[in-house]
Amino acid sequence: MADTAVREFLHNLRLLPQTFKEAWLRLGKVPESEREESQATFHNFFLHIHSVRVHLRTLSPTLTWGLGLAATASFVILTITGVLLMVYYKPSTELAYQSMKDIHFTVATGRFIRNIHRWSAHVMVVAVFLHMARVFFTASYKKPREFNWLIGLALLVTTLGLSFTGYLLPWDQLAYWAITIGSNIANSPRELTDALGITRWFDPGGFQRQLLLGANYVGEDALIRFYVLHVFVLPLVLLILVGVHFWRIRKDGGLARPEDPMGGPAEWGGERRPVFEPLATKTYGLMAVVKGRRATVNRGPENTVMSWPHLLWAEMAVFMLTVAVSLILSFYFDAPLKELANPAIPENPAKAPWYFLGIQELVSYSAFMGGLVIPAIAVLGLALIPFLDRRPGGEGVWFGTPGERQVAWQSFLFALAVTIGMLTFTINFGWLRNWFPDIHQLWIIFINPGTLLVLFFAGWSLWVLQRRDSVRLAAVALFTCFLIGFTLLTYFATVHRGPNWEFYWWPSQWPVH
Amino acid sequence: MSRLEPPRVSRRSFLSLASLGSFFAAIGVAAAGVFRLPNPTVLPGPVRRYKIGRPEEFPVGSEKRLEKENVFIFRDTEGIYAVSAICTHLGCTVARSSDGFACPCHGSRFSPGGKVLGGPAPRPLPWLEISRAADGQLVVLADNEVAEGTRFRVLAPSEIEG
Numbered sequence: 001m002a003d004t005a006v007r008e009f010l011h012n013l014r015l016l017p018q019t020f021k022e023a024w025l026r027l028g029k030v031p032e033s034e035r036e037e038s039q040a041t042f043h044n045f046f047l048h049i050h051s052v053r054v055h056l057r058t059l060s061p062t063l064t065w066g067l068g069l070a071a072t073a074s075f076v077i078l079t080i081t082g083v084l085l086m087v088y089y090k091p092s093t094e095l096a097y098q099s100m101k102d103i104h105f106t107v108a109t110g111r112f113i114r115n116i117h118r119w120s121a122h123v124m125v126v127a128v129f130l131h132m133a134r135v136f137f138t139a140s141y142k143k144p145r146e147f148n149w150l151i152g153l154a155l156l157v158t159t160l161g162l163s164f165t166g167y168l169l170p171w172d173q174l175a176y177w178a179i180t181i182g183s184n185i186a187n188s189p190r191e192l193t194d195a196l197g198i199t200r201w202f203d204p205g206g207f208q209r210q211l212l213l214g215a216n217y218v219g220e221d222a223l224i225r226f227y228v229l230h231v232f233v234l235p236l237v238l239l240i241l242v243g244v245h246f247w248r249i250r251k252d253g254g255l256a257r258p259e260d261p262m263g264g265p266a267e268w269g270g271e272r273r274p275v276f277e278p279l280a281t282k283t284y285g286l287m288a289v290v291k292g293r294r295a296t297v298n299r300g301p302e303n304t305v306m307s308w309p310h311l312l313w314a315e316m317a318v319f320m321l322t323v324a325v326s327l328i329l330s331f332y333f334d335a336p337l338k339e340l341a342n343p344a345i346p347e348n349p350a351k352a353p354w355y356f357l358g359i360q361e362l363v364s365y366s367a368f369m370g371g372l373v374i375p376a377i378a379v380l381g382l383a384l385i386p387f388l389d390r391r392p393g394g395e396g397v398w399f400g401t402p403g404e405r406q407v408a409w410q411s412f413l414f415a416l417a418v419t420i421g422m423l424t425f426t427i428n429f430g431w432l433r434n435w436f437p438d439i440h441q442l443w444i445i446f447i448n449p450g451t452l453l454v455l456f457f458a459g460w461s462l463w464v465l466q467r468r469d470s471v472r473l474a475a476v477a478l479f480t481c482f483l484i485g486f487t488l489l490t491y492f493a494t495v496h497r498g499p500n501w502e503f504y505w506w507p508s509q510w511p512v513h
Numbered sequence: 514m515s516r517l518e519p520p521r522v523s524r525r526s527f528l529s530l531a532s533l534g535s536f537f538a539a540i541g542v543a544a545a546g547v548f549r550l551p552n553p554t555v556l557p558g559p560v561r562r563y564k565i566g567r568p569e570e571f572p573v574g575s576e577k578r579l580e581k582e583n584v585f586i587f588r589d590t591e592g593i594y595a596v597s598a599i600c601t602h603l604g605c606t607v608a609r610s611s612d613g614f615a616c617p618c619h620g621s622r623f624s625p626g627g628k629v630l631g632g633p634a635p636r637p638l639p640w641l642e643i644s645r646a647a648d649g650q651l652v653v654l655a656d657n658e659v660a661e662g663t664r665f666r667v668l669a670p671s672e673i674e675g
Binding site: 181183184185188194195207210211215217219221225344345346347350360363365366370371430434441445448501 | 603628
């Protein structure tokens with residue numbers, strides 16, 4: 001008896017590589033049939049977020065430009081490089097700056113890893129913005145995808161939050177003054193409560209500031225709070241939201257696309273594809289309920305291909321491209337590190353990273369409106385779009401309903417003219433306080449170039465709504481204005497604002513001091 | 514139950530509602546408790562009281578910028594006064610400019626007396642209390658705001674005798 005057990009043991013030991021492979025990969029080999037390809041997809045934890053078959057439109061590079069995936073890829077890069085940086089970074093006001101210098105000059109590959117972290121953060125912000133624009137202009141937020149649009153908005157805000165908390169950590173001049181300004185923006189409801197004289201009883205601004213700083217001044221308590229937010233709280237929130245975002249894509253029936261025609265061989269991508277014809281002798285069960293107007297019957301999977309390997313290849317390509325872009329940028333351009341934080345003097349000008357410069361321009365009109373209310377209005381406006389524009393049509397097609405392209409162009413020109421006009425006016429003539437030195441602060445809070453821009457954009461959108469009699473076109477007008485306004489303000493503050501936040505044509509004209 | 518009677522809440526659904534309500538109430542209280550911890554009870558921070566020297570060190574017409582303390586000290590014929598260098602907009606440090614003070618961050622401009630001339634600042638630069646310590650040095654109490662124009666009067670020797 002003992003003899004057989006030993007033999008069995010040796011036999012199993014010999015087969016170990018094969019059995020382990022089978023246990024691990026289930027299939028144990030590269031799938032050959034479509035059946036095996038399906039199993040490869042839904043038996044793998046990482047692949048099972050894919051449906052087994054994917055529509056050809058989903059794979060079309062010019063529909064999505066791979067932007068959502070590029071954002072995800074940069075988040076993966078950021079997580080890995082971020083953990084590596086945590087090995088050396090010390091979140092203390094005494095040591096943070098020195099540890100950044102260590103990472104930059106002493107740690108093996110430290111400079112490169114930090115550069116990658118910085119650059120993929122930029123890539124992620126750009127990808128998230130462009131992804132939102134893609135989803136909007138292909139009307140992909142429409143029913144049943146309203147909720148996923150909201151998740152996407154939350155992801156945008158979280159991404160910006162991660163960027164903000166990230167550049168505070170080196171404790172250089174940029175970091176110190178960004179925390180000072182950021183926490184004072186959180187404090188800025190006091191602008192309103194002070195003007196109304198109710199701060200003593202109702203002080204949400206002071207509460208927010210204390211929550212962020214943990215003290216009355218910018219110091220160790222503030223740094224550790226932003227560190228916890230950056231390395232734990234916000235990444236966790238982002239991860240959960242990304243999970244929900246992906247899951248909703250599946251549950252909402254994949255990427256938005258127009259309905260395939262019923263029956264007959266479908267033509268898409270220049271090829272005629274075979275129709276799936278149900279056999280009379282077979283019973284078909286409903287395996288999963290996904291939202292969509294029609295079941296895939298009588299037109300079958302003709303416009304779909306297997307996710308393994310087609311979708312997988314496409315995803316790997318986008319992933320590699322994102323990594324490549326981050327690596328190339330990191331190789332040639334170092335992440336900035338300014339001088340050690342100096343609480344006595346800010347840099348002049350003290351500029352935030354580019355994606356916050358539009359907001360910094362708005363803040364230079366009014367802290368409360370520019371820093372809190374206008375961004376809140378923008379997010380709220382974006383959130384309302386799928387609930388106000390509910391007429392189906394144009395899903396998954398760039399500028400899919402009639403007139404969209406035209407309205408987008410008109411809104412582009414309108415927003416361009418209004419924003420440039422407003423900036424030109426403000427630079428040349430100043431604003432209320434320059435004309436009426438004793439004006440009450442409430443006037444400046446509510447009437448400033450930023451709030452007027454919002455009014456102009458909202459007015460234009462309402463005009464389009466009435467004139468073109470289409471909610472979608474009004475939404476296109478509003479979104480285009482938002483996009484152009486944001487881009488122009490960002491550009492303007494990046495290039496044309498100099499010392500003391502004054503206007504200069506080029507940075508080369510800044511006074512030397 | 515006749516169809517004309519208004520539907521009554523059954524005992525079972527009342528209990529369900531009550532338990533659901535208590536669940537969310539508990540979650541709500543717990544969530545509020547979560548925010549209680551990071552909201553600081555004690556606000557650590559440096560004492561913002563600065564000894565700046567004896568009155569004789571500030572001759573009439575002089576001005577001095579105290580870097581670390583973020584305070585400007587002025588002396589005119591009426592006395593000595595301190596103006597905060599922290600911008601009332603978003604807390605950057607203002608610098609002296611040709612027409613008073615200018616903020617590098619968002620372009621607020623102030624008169625030499627701290628009045629807002631332009632830009633987003635909601636309030637004038639505060640004037641700070643100055644008192645005298647036992648050893649004869651002047652002390653700026655940077656947490657105490659005083660009305661604009663409040664000066665620390667330095668008496669001339671003749672005034673003291675008279």
